Amino acid sequence: MRKSNLSWALLVALGLPLSSAAFAAETHIPDEVVKDATTLRDRALNDDTAWAIVESLTTEVGPRLAGSEGDARAVAWAKAKFKALGYDKVWTQDVTFPKWERRSEHGEVLGHSSQALALTALGGSPGGTVQGEVVRFDSLKALQAVAPGSLKGKIVFVDVPMPRARDGHGYGVGASVRRRGPGAASRAGAIGYVMRPAGTDWHRNVHTGMTGYDDQTPIPAASLSNNDADQLARLVALGKTEIKLALDCGFNGTYTSQNVIGEITGSGKPDDIVALGAHLDSWDLGTGAIDDGGGIALTMAAGHLIKQMKTRPIRTIRVIAFANEEQGLWGGRVYAESQKDKIRRHQMVMESDSGPGIIYAFGGSWGTEAEKAVKQMYDVIAPLGIAYTPQQGNAESEMELMQGSGAAAAAFAHDASRYFDLHHTPNDTLDKIDPKALQQNTAAYAAVALMAANADGSLGSGPALVKAKP
Amino acid sequence: MRKSNLSWALLVALGLPLSSAAFAAETHIPDEVVKDATTLRDRALNDDTAWAIVESLTTEVGPRLAGSEGDARAVAWAKAKFKALGYDKVWTQDVTFPKWERRSEHGEVLGHSSQALALTALGGSPGGTVQGEVVRFDSLKALQAVAPGSLKGKIVFVDVPMPRARDGHGYGVGASVRRRGPGAASRAGAIGYVMRPAGTDWHRNVHTGMTGYDDQTPIPAASLSNNDADQLARLVALGKTEIKLALDCGFNGTYTSQNVIGEITGSGKPDDIVALGAHLDSWDLGTGAIDDGGGIALTMAAGHLIKQMKTRPIRTIRVIAFANEEQGLWGGRVYAESQKDKIRRHQMVMESDSGPGIIYAFGGSWGTEAEKAVKQMYDVIAPLGIAYTPQQGNAESEMELMQGSGAAAAAFAHDASRYFDLHHTPNDTLDKIDPKALQQNTAAYAAVALMAANADGSLGSGPALVKAKP
Numbered sequence: 001m002r003k004s005n006l007s008w009a010l011l012v013a014l015g016l017p018l019s020s021a022a023f024a025a026e027t028h029i030p031d032e033v034v035k036d037a038t039t040l041r042d043r044a045l046n047d048d049t050a051w052a053i054v055e056s057l058t059t060e061v062g063p064r065l066a067g068s069e070g071d072a073r074a075v076a077w078a079k080a081k082f083k084a085l086g087y088d089k090v091w092t093q094d095v096t097f098p099k100w101e102r103r104s105e106h107g108e109v110l111g112h113s114s115q116a117l118a119l120t121a122l123g124g125s126p127g128g129t130v131q132g133e134v135v136r137f138d139s140l141k142a143l144q145a146v147a148p149g150s151l152k153g154k155i156v157f158v159d160v161p162m163p164r165a166r167d168g169h170g171y172g173v174g175a176s177v178r179r180r181g182p183g184a185a186s187r188a189g190a191i192g193y194v195m196r197p198a199g200t201d202w203h204r205n206v207h208t209g210m211t212g213y214d215d216q217t218p219i220p221a222a223s224l225s226n227n228d229a230d231q232l233a234r235l236v237a238l239g240k241t242e243i244k245l246a247l248d249c250g251f252n253g254t255y256t257s258q259n260v261i262g263e264i265t266g267s268g269k270p271d272d273i274v275a276l277g278a279h280l281d282s283w284d285l286g287t288g289a290i291d292d293g294g295g296i297a298l299t300m301a302a303g304h305l306i307k308q309m310k311t312r313p314i315r316t317i318r319v320i321a322f323a324n325e326e327q328g329l330w331g332g333r334v335y336a337e338s339q340k341d342k343i344r345r346h347q348m349v350m351e352s353d354s355g356p357g358i359i360y361a362f363g364g365s366w367g368t369e370a371e372k373a374v375k376q377m378y379d380v381i382a383p384l385g386i387a388y389t390p391q392q393g394n395a396e397s398e399m400e401l402m403q404g405s406g407a408a409a410a411a412f413a414h415d416a417s418r419y420f421d422l423h424h425t426p427n428d429t430l431d432k433i434d435p436k437a438l439q440q441n442t443a444a445y446a447a448v449a450l451m452a453a454n455a456d457g458s459l460g461s462g463p464a465l466v467k468a469k470p
Numbered sequence: 471m472r473k474s475n476l477s478w479a480l481l482v483a484l485g486l487p488l489s490s491a492a493f494a495a496e497t498h499i500p501d502e503v504v505k506d507a508t509t510l511r512d513r514a515l516n517d518d519t520a521w522a523i524v525e526s527l528t529t530e531v532g533p534r535l536a537g538s539e540g541d542a543r544a545v546a547w548a549k550a551k552f553k554a555l556g557y558d559k560v561w562t563q564d565v566t567f568p569k570w571e572r573r574s575e576h577g578e579v580l581g582h583s584s585q586a587l588a589l590t591a592l593g594g595s596p597g598g599t600v601q602g603e604v605v606r607f608d609s610l611k612a613l614q615a616v617a618p619g620s621l622k623g624k625i626v627f628v629d630v631p632m633p634r635a636r637d638g639h640g641y642g643v644g645a646s647v648r649r650r651g652p653g654a655a656s657r658a659g660a661i662g663y664v665m666r667p668a669g670t671d672w673h674r675n676v677h678t679g680m681t682g683y684d685d686q687t688p689i690p691a692a693s694l695s696n697n698d699a700d701q702l703a704r705l706v707a708l709g710k711t712e713i714k715l716a717l718d719c720g721f722n723g724t725y726t727s728q729n730v731i732g733e734i735t736g737s738g739k740p741d742d743i744v745a746l747g748a749h750l751d752s753w754d755l756g757t758g759a760i761d762d763g764g765g766i767a768l769t770m771a772a773g774h775l776i777k778q779m780k781t782r783p784i785r786t787i788r789v790i791a792f793a794n795e796e797q798g799l800w801g802g803r804v805y806a807e808s809q810k811d812k813i814r815r816h817q818m819v820m821e822s823d824s825g826p827g828i829i830y831a832f833g834g835s836w837g838t839e840a841e842k843a844v845k846q847m848y849d850v851i852a853p854l855g856i857a858y859t860p861q862q863g864n865a866e867s868e869m870e871l872m873q874g875s876g877a878a879a880a881a882f883a884h885d886a887s888r889y890f891d892l893h894h895t896p897n898d899t900l901d902k903i904d905p906k907a908l909q910q911n912t913a914a915y916a917a918v919a920l921m922a923a924n925a926d927g928s929l930g931s932g933p934a935l936v937k938a939k940p
Contacts (some may be wrong), residue, residue, distance in 0.1 A: 045731070055704070059701060059704045059705060059708070060582075060583050060705075061583070062579075062583060062584075062585030062701075063585055063586070069584070070584075070585070075584075109532075112530075112543075113530050113531070113532060114534055114539070114540075115532030115757070116531075116533070118896060133564070135918075201673075202899075202901050203671075203673035203674075203675065203897050204673075204675065204756070204895070204896045204897040204899060205673065205674065225902075226902060227897070227899040229901070230900070230901060230902075231532075231757070234525070234529045235529060235530075238530070240527070276666060286586070287701070295846070311509070333722070426588060426674045426676075427673050427674040427697070429672075429674060429697040429700075429701070430697075430700070430701075431672050431697060431700060
């Protein structure tokens with residue numbers, strides 16, 4: 001049901017709740033805003049700000065494991081970068097979490113086929129040196145089905161290949177083997193745990209990532225490369241195979257990092273926010289280019305390019321470089337908690353945390369009053385080769401927390417076919433970013449953010465929207 | 471000049487030198503031999519013996535650095551495998567060489583961009599921990615041009631990218647930077663040496679390989695990954711960059727390994743040899759699948775398949791699994807020395823040491839009397855998609871020594887486009903071998919070897935052929 005701008009203005013004047021679908025006026029993107037967003041889109045397609053940002057972050061800071069010295073340098077870098085990019089306001093939120101350290105790691109096959117195994121400790125693993133016979137499982141379920149205590153003295157090997165997919169859906173199984181496997185192995189009495197990685201590459205790269213132990217006793221847990229998983233599977237098939245796992249890692253106190261937040265202050269509704277997020281931390285093995293340097297770069301660049309426009313946006317553009325996503329959305333939870341009474345103030349949220357691959361679809365969740373406005377946004381980015389998937393898709397990571405609380409969310413689906421070759425590996429380096437894809441990404445985020453900031457009404461944020469979340 | 475078989479028989483009876491082109495009879499492959507070779511070719515195209523061999527070697531033995539415990543296991547494996555494959559005679563030659571060991575290695579950028587650098591010690595490097603400012607050179611020549619002593623206390627970085635090519639020609643430059651760079655750096659007074667690898671991959675793999683110091687004082691020398699070379703180049707461009715290099719490696723006494731030789735004894739001329747070679751050792755980082763497990767597999771399989779034929783070959787098929795190729799053709803030199811008076815007894819030599827990629831060309835060097843016979847060989851393998859490049863191409867590695875002494879040689883050009891992504895890296899693992907290409911390789915080597923063994927005359931081996939070598 002279409003409403004005129006007049007009746008919308010009337011509703012505002014009457015102070016009626018904008019987010020209630022029953023009474024909400026239909027929101028619209030004014031023509032001049034569509035025109036500005038189109039200009040912004042085309043400018044972003046030829047701009048290398050995002051590239052310069054990610055080059056700077058991955059080169060000058062490099063790896064930035066949450067709680068490490070690189071984390072501190074990344075925070076300083078982000079504050080300086082926001083300022084250099086012309087953001088009006090830069091502020092931080094403290095984020096405190098248990099500090100996990102990786103010091104050294106080594107794996108080897110013992111006996112008549114003795115050889116090194118490329119592996120890496122899973123985040124959250126305790127240190128320890130264990131050796132024992134390998135028992136292979138071809139599913140997590142099979143491991144979970146064994147009797148408690150029945151694998152006493154063994155080292156569990158869960159060997160589940162992860163399928164490659166544009167939408168990255170194969171990560172669901174892989175990540176679940178990583179998160180739940182060590183606890184299940186511990187419950188069965190095993191002294192150690194190795195797994196085929198939650199990753200799709202065969203370049204001898206190890207894939208780290210967070211694990212947990214549910215309520216079981218933590219045991220040393222590591223991920224092999226896919227090549228080493230192949231090798232171990234062949235050796236186990238040939239006969240009894242013993243391996244040694246020597247991990248020096250573990251939790252060591254707590255650390256306080258920061259969410260670093262840059263804002264382009266809105267000219268008309270400065271307390272209303274279009275929030276763009278990505279995470280500043282990375283795993284330690286690579287330089288965190290695709291996970292999530294690209295996200296940091298394109299969101300920072302989007303705000304910068306909006307600031308360069310002749311007209312300042314009506315609502316505030318807020319870009320958040322989140323602390324410690326990798327070990328459990330620590331920064332995202334601090335932000336969401338701090339904004340729990342300001343969900344309605346979030347005109348729209350969006351995030352980039354599945355790599356800066358080409359965006360192939362645009363969706364999200366929003367109120368019914370925003371259907372036309374979001375379609376207008378889509379029409380501006382459609383020429384970038386993007387399909388429309390209205391009311392589908394998650395904002396990802398930290399912003400999914402906000403979406404879950406009812407913030408209207410844009411969800412950009414990036415091609416993740418290669419993402420799980422790289423993420424959490426030593427091979428997540430700058431050369432993996434396609435500069436053209438990064439420009440397309442920046443163009444899409446910037447154009448949508450600008451239109452959201454300058455829409456003539458709400459996009460439906462508020463607790464009532466929670467049910468609309470896919 | 472064509473000669474009849476009769477006049478060839480007459481020359482033999484008169485004891486005239488066969489290798490002298492002026493008097494040599496024209497050699498021919500009898501029709502039934504061509505037919506057998508065609509059958510053998512087609513059988514090899516559907517046979518998985520070579521795959522089973524390389525799977526066994528890379529899995530059960532794994533890495534086999536010359537002088538390591540893996541070297542000893544590889545020798546035992548090769549002896550057992552030749553026997554299991556039905557070779558008539560298995561014998562060894564001792565090969566003694568200086569033993570180089572890699573124990574640990576670490577590199578890092580110091581200061582405000584501190585971060586780890588993926589690197590690996592070059593074979594032959596001494597151990598040592600050094601730190602200093604990086605001086606980058608974009609060519610070996612530029613480094614060689616600096617004044618002696620002018621880089622005192624510095625760490626040299628030679629940054630020359632290696633081009634990808636089907637014929638692998640880019641390795642020439644890369645390997646020369648590796649072999650000559652450390653000596654040139656030492657001469658200039660540098661305390662350490664790092665280089666962009668002699669390799670074409672961007673998967674964060676380090677590429678090792680042998681270096682030397684000419685007459686200069688050895689200094690710690692390592693190769694970065696291409697990604698880390700990019701990173702170091704960017705950091706150096708930003709300003710003064712210090713790195714630390716901590717290598718624990720070096721020569722440690724001598725070691726005696728063995729060339730392992732399997733023979734299918736010839737039925738008519740058992741002292742005449744068709745020799746197929748590959749090297750049994752590998753670098754330690756990977757499992758030596760493409761370098762040179764594939765070569766070991768296809769030469770061993772070729773002999774085995776020839777043995778399976780109804781008729782035993784007239785000349786002996788000799789397959790040599792050479793010791794320590796990687797550190798300087800040690801096994802090849804022992805073999806060549808042992809055969810220096812038997813060049814004429816080598817009907818033909820061939821080797822596989824540029825990876826088991828698809829063979830796209832067949833050439834080599836042979837006497838003029840063998841021109842027709844070699845063309846007949848080519849005609850049998852032409853349907854495998856192979857071009858003919860007569861009197862061109864080197865037999866490679868160990869067999870190039872024999873070719874250089876005048877042995878007639880078959881040279882198979884394997885597609886090496888991907889070879890330098892993998893060789894000498896941790897990523898040289900079984901999954902990199904294309905089973906279909908390995909079958910094509912085996913088919914070509916086996917068919918040519920059989921025809922050489924059953925030719926009705928010489929292929930021209932002898933010192934006189936040396937000038938024919940390209």
